[in-house]
Amino acid sequence: MLILIPSGELDAHSAIKMDRVIGEAVQNGYAKIIISGSRLTYISSAGVGVFVSYLDEVRESNGNFVFCHLKSSVLDVLKTLGLDKVFIITETIKEAKTSL
Amino acid sequence: MEATLKIPCTKARLKEVRRFTTAFLKNVVCPSKEKARIVLAVDEACANAIIHGHQCNESKQVDITLRLQNNRVHVIIYDIGITNFNPDAHYKKDIRKLVKDQQKGGMGLKIMYSVMDDIKYRKKQGKNVCEMAKKINVMPAEQTATHERIPCSTN
Numbered sequence: 428m429l430i431l432i433p434s435g436e437l438d439a440h441s442a443i444k445m446d447r448v449i450g451e452a453v454q455n456g457y458a459k460i461i462i463s464g465s466r467l468t469y470i471s472s473a474g475v476g477v478f479v480s481y482l483d484e485v486r487e488s489n490g491n492f493v494f495c496h497l498k499s500s501v502l503d504v505l506k507t508l509g510l511d512k513v514f515i516i517t518e519t520i521k522e523a524k525t526s527l
Numbered sequence: 528m529e530a531t532l533k534i535p536c537t538k539a540r541l542k543e544v545r546r547f548t549t550a551f552l553k554n555v556v557c558p559s560k561e562k563a564r565i566v567l568a569v570d571e572a573c574a575n576a577i578i579h580g581h582q583c584n585e586s587k588q589v590d591i592t593l594r595l596q597n598n599r600v601h602v603i604i605y606d607i608g609i610t611n612f613n614p615d616a617h618y619k620k621d622i623r624k625l626v627k628d629q630q631k632g633g634m635g636l637k638i639m640y641s642v643m644d645d646i647k648y649r650k651k652q653g654k655n656v657c658e659m660a661k662k663i664n665v666m667p668a669e670q671t672a673t674h675e676r677i678p679c680s681t682n
Contacts, residue, residue, distance in 0.1 A: 472638055508638065
């Protein structure tokens with residue numbers, strides 16, 4: 428299990444770095460990945476797209492992405508895209524760990 | 528009220544676009560959630576212009592104009608990128624298909640169409656123009672300033 432705590436803004440620019448991080452994690456065998464949004468102040472579709480693009484791959488390895496501690500503005504982006512029904516979203520890290 | 532920002536076509540400048548839009552909306556009285564969603568829509572539209580319109584060519588430029596008129600926020604984005612852009616082909620894609628196809632892109636337009644009331648793409652004098660508008664509730668700046676005044680202690 429891997430817990431990531433991205434900080435700041437995840438937009439089309441910073442999504443490249445996140446893509447590299449997730450790509451390396453998946454390549455190294457991590458499939459159960461928790462994203463704590465406690466320090467994530469903004470996310471755009473490009474940021475969300477990173478997780479979308481690896482979702483099938485981690486699920487095929489019996490894993491998933493779980494988001495927790497999301498700020499309301501970040502959660503709103505996931506809801507706007509209907510991804511709150513695709514990703515697992517929990518309040519706390521403890522709940523996130525339990526869900527995996 | 529109107530403001531314009533010109534940026535080179537690089538994703539690193541999207542932060543500036545968000546700051547510019549946030550500053551423009553500062554005196555507009557509407558729920559902060561609505562403001563955040565407008566900032567997001569402008570960010571998405573500019574990202575599309577930079578990435579798909581100009582392939583991140585820094586020698587090219589994107590112009591963003593924000594206007595507050597008749598209780599509507601108008602957003603006008605000019606670029607000279609690709610032609611024959613068909614937004615319908617993108618924003619109507621099912622989100623589950625995007626997940627299945629492992630697509631990183633295609634969601635920006637979905638957000639724009641969800642947030643804004645009107646969106647039009649057209650050509651004008653050789654440039655692509657993306658025009659978006661959203662109705663909001665506004666209050667004069669003087670009243671806004673009173674609302675935002677922080678009470679201070681006399682102790």
